[in-house]
Amino acid sequence: MKYKTPAALEMAVRNAARESPMDTNRAIVGFYFHRFLCRVFSEDDCRFVLKGGQSVLARTLDARVTRDIDLVAQEESLEEAVADLVRAASIDLEDFVSFVFDRAEQIKEEDEYRCGAEVWFTPFMGTKKLQPISIDLVIDEVRGLEPEVLAPIDRLNIEGLPVCDYRVCRVESALADKLLAMIEMHEGRASSRIKDIVDILVYAKTCFIDGAILIERVEKEASVRKVAMPEEFVAPLWWKQNGSAQYVKMARQAGVLDLAGSITGAEEVVNRLYAPCFDRSENVRKWNPQTTGWE
Known part of the structure; x- marks a missing residue:
């Protein structure tokens, strides 16, 4: 050496x-x-x-x-x-x-x-x-x-x-895990892991994503966890009431504050990213991180 x-x-x-x-x-x-x-x-x-x-x-x-x-x-x-x-x-x-x-x-x-x-x-x-x-x-x-x-x-x-x-871990598998972790309830308690939504924003801003694979991974993760998929993602109320400062700090550190300056803004990006999973779209597309949208 x-x-x-x-x-x-x-x-x-x-x-x-x-x-x-x-x-x-x-x-x-x-x-x-x-x-x-x-x-x-x-x-x-x-x-x-x-x-x-x-x-x-x-x-x-x-x-x-x-x-x-x-x-x-x-x-x-x-x-x-x-x-x-x-x-x-x-x-x-x-x-x-x-x-x-x-x-x-x-x-x-x-x-x-x-x-x-x-x-x-x-x-x-x-x-x-x-x-x-x-x-x-x-x-x-x-x-x-x-x-x-x-x-x-x-x-x-x-x-x-x-x-x-x-x-x-593939991006699509990681995204499925993080979405279900945010949706899943534990003994009636909602997720407190604001870091999951920040990680999702990082993926949305930096990675190309295969829509068909994302749908398949989310469906499998939901099935194993026995979680019913909602029609859209709604951030836990606690996040919006008490987690704004924590979100801003983590989002700034991760370089995604420009993508979503608030938890409400992050919620919108999440719903855009997971739209094919929520509406079970048959129109298989690719996510473009440069436009942060499906193409």
Whole structure:
């Protein structure tokens, strides 16, 4: 490897972070996320798929900052998935970085169709101990399409480090998951996850979307969750009454405030994006992020 010591590599990371278009601290934290993910996706028979906020960042720098990594495991049991993740994290990429498994805590899921665990690792740069990272690991019964394989846009370019492409949840599958998460009620309570609508706006602004695949994924997700599809999306009343400041902060950070300056505006974009799903349109079209409309 080009770098002879951990300190030399750490200096290269800091220099690359300062030169990147991202916030410097965010880029440095992201470096360790990506060293972890390069281990996970380095094997040809990898059974993990990246989803959540980190999968949005893989496509565009205009996305909200995420504090953890979301992975879906294509395994039969949670125990097997955790064991595979711990093994993958221990792969030596000869980059002075290592990840020590700390613990795994099963997540109490309200959904009968998926189970998961929060898995913690402590990164080291040489012998220097760093801030622990958490992985939200899920076994999901909502089987999706084959993931996309891509090189993440937000990964720092550090000369000489081994990297690989990632298996990332397809846009249409991610959009289906987020829509149903906003619609679904839990013990009579509406969703409080304003971040989901912000992520949807990021997809709407940056990704081409296949209408036929989106319809199919939304229908399957709704069926598995046993949720009746509404005629349109209506944001929870709490969001409009108490969540405006939170929405504006997250939307500004994600670069979508120009697309929708308020929750009401975001609601309109969501209904435009998911229109083929709500009206079950047979007119299959493509979503154009440049016009934020169907063509």
